[in-house]
Amino acid sequence: MxxxxxxxxxxxxxxxxxxxxxxxxxxxxxVIVETRDNTPNFVTASYNSSPLVAAEATDFTVAAEKTVHAVVHVTNRMTSRAPMSLRDLFYGNARERTQVGTGSGVIISPDGYIVTNNHVIDGATELSVTLNNNKTYTAELIGSDPSTDIALIKVDADEDLPYLAFGDSDGAKVGEWVLAVGNPFNLTSTVTAGIISAKSRDLSGTNKSQSFIQTDAAVNPGNSGGALVNTRGDLIGINTAITSRTGTYIGYAFAVPSNIAKKVVEDLLEYGNVQKGLLGVSIIPKNSRYAVENGINDIEGVYVGGVEEDSGAEKAGITEGDIIKNIDDIKIRKFADLTGYLNSKRPGNVVKVTVDRDGKTRTFPVKLSKINTFVLNNLGMQVKNISEKDKKRFNIDGGVKITRTSPYLSNAHLEGRILVEINGSRISNVEDAKEIASKINPNEKNVMLILNEKGEAERYLF
Structure with missing residues (x-):
């Protein structure tokens, strides 16, 4: 037995x-296939404006026919290893999980360039695009910019594709009729109508660089990356987000203005990244304690709280206390108006800045500069290239100025000092600092050589 x-x-x-x-x-x-919702966290979607007339007197059919053929269905597949259970470990069953996300895109050239949202293509191991005629193509990612939520992809077709040209979103007016075209809930070629409810909307609430067009045209998950057009079919925005407690449309939808999207696309094609033009001013945010105590909340415009050294604004003559009222022909009422317009510009562009100074109006031509700051995470500090004034003051020809430090370095009072050397390697500019700092071993003793306000060299161990 x-x-x-x-x-x-x-x-x-x-x-x-x-x-x-x-x-x-x-x-x-x-292989486990599951649907992935790519909607962002806040729900997680020469120009003449369209006539402001009643809906029954407006013909939407021409714009709809022109747009639906240029809006595509984007499928994002991301394959990853599924977590292994005890059963999988015992049987040796290595499973793969394929997450599938869908969204929309807009063809912007006959040779197959397509603009969409960054969150639609984020993390993709495979991208495919389906046209309105049901033809499907594999897509290549050209580049993306998470800060504006814009991405550029491309397909190679055997024929010229229908496309939309960018319109001028600065000329769009509140109350103007618009159409939102996309693929909500995998329903292809869906057209909804509404009006522009507001412009220069910032959903972050933190005075960041957001500046959306708000519309009440119905936008739902899947519309992301689709087209917002006026009644002539001019592309004035890329549908990006909605605000909702349920995750579906309740009357508020937001689009990246076409002028910003166009500039991002051009930068990605020409430079491979986004070139941001810097005005060189810091703004006192409204509703802050300082703004309330000093009456800044009551002004129309943005209050200049400081001017960056060696910036275009300083060279042009803008000073602390100026109130920016206009840039070129754009009226500036709030911070999002300012950032929204600047996001459509690049370094080297010249803008006319009109300010109120002590009750008098003055206009300054300002040449936008390139953002030259960089955060050295290994060192816990932000640095920028030194100015000609610093070179003369300290009698040096290289180094980087420390502009900000992490809280744990606050007692060292390093802001404004010049970092000239790390572990014996000389630093000439921000690029040197980035490269040298990337090679630091945090588990070993490292030495920084820093010039204080008197130009005296001080060594810091970290």
């Missing part, structure tokens, strides 16, 4: 081992 039980046990274990080996080496892993 004991021999029988022993033989039975050995047979069962042998069978299990054989099955495990087969599963591990001969049988392909199970």
């Amino acid at each position: 004991k021999k029988f039980i022993g033989l039975l046990t050995v047979s069962v274990l042998g069978g299990l081992i054989t099955l495990g080996v087969y599963k591990a080496f001969f049988e392909k892993g199970e």
Whole structure:
């Protein structure tokens, strides 16, 4: 009896081992497909404006016919290893999980360039695009910019594709009729109508660089990356987000203005990244304690709280206390108006800045400069290239100025000092600092050589 039980046990274990080996080496892993919602966190979607007339007197059919053929369905597949259970470990079953996300895109050239949202393509291992005629193509990612949520992809078709040209979103007016075209809930070629509810909307609430067009045209998950057009079919925005407690449309939708999207696309094609033009001023945010105590909340415009050294604004003559009222022909009422317009410019562009200074209006031509600051995470500080004034003051020809430090370095009072050397390697500019700091071993002793306000060299161990 004991021999029988022993033989039975050995047979069962042998069978299990054989099955495990087969599963591990001969049988392909199970693929689990699940739908992934790519909607962002806040729900997580020469120009003449369209006539402001009643809906029944407006013909939407021409714009709809022109747009639906240029809006595509984007599918994002991201394959990853599924977490292994004890059963999978025992049987050697290595499973793969394929997450599938969908959104929209807008063809902007006949040779297949398509603009969409960054969150639509984020993390993709495979991208495909389906046209309105049901033809499907594999897409290549050209580049993306998470800060504006814009991405550029491309397909190679055997014929010229229908496309939309960028319109001038600065000329769009509140109350103007618009159409939102996309693929909500995988329903292809869906057209909804509404009006522009507001411009220069900032959803972050933190005075960041957001500046959306708000519309009440129905936009739902899947519309992201689709087109916002006026009644002539001019592309004035890329649908990006909605605000909702349920995750579906309740009357508020937001689009990246076409002027910003166009500039991002051009930068990605020409430079491979986004070139941001810097005005060189810091703004006192409204509703802050300082703004309330000093009456800044009551002004129309943005209050200049400081001017960056060696910036275009300083060179042009803008000073602390100026109130920016206009840039070129754009009226500036709030911070999002300012950032929204500047996001459509690049370094080297000249803008006319009109300010109120002590009750008098003055206009300054300001040449936008390139952002030259960089955060050295390994050192816990932000640095920028030194100015000509610093070079003369400290009698040096290289180095970077420390503009901000992490809280744990606050007692060292390093802001405004010049970092000239790390571990014996000289630093000429921000690029040097980036490269040298990237090679630091945080587990070893490192030495920084820093010039204080008097130009005296001080060594810091970290």
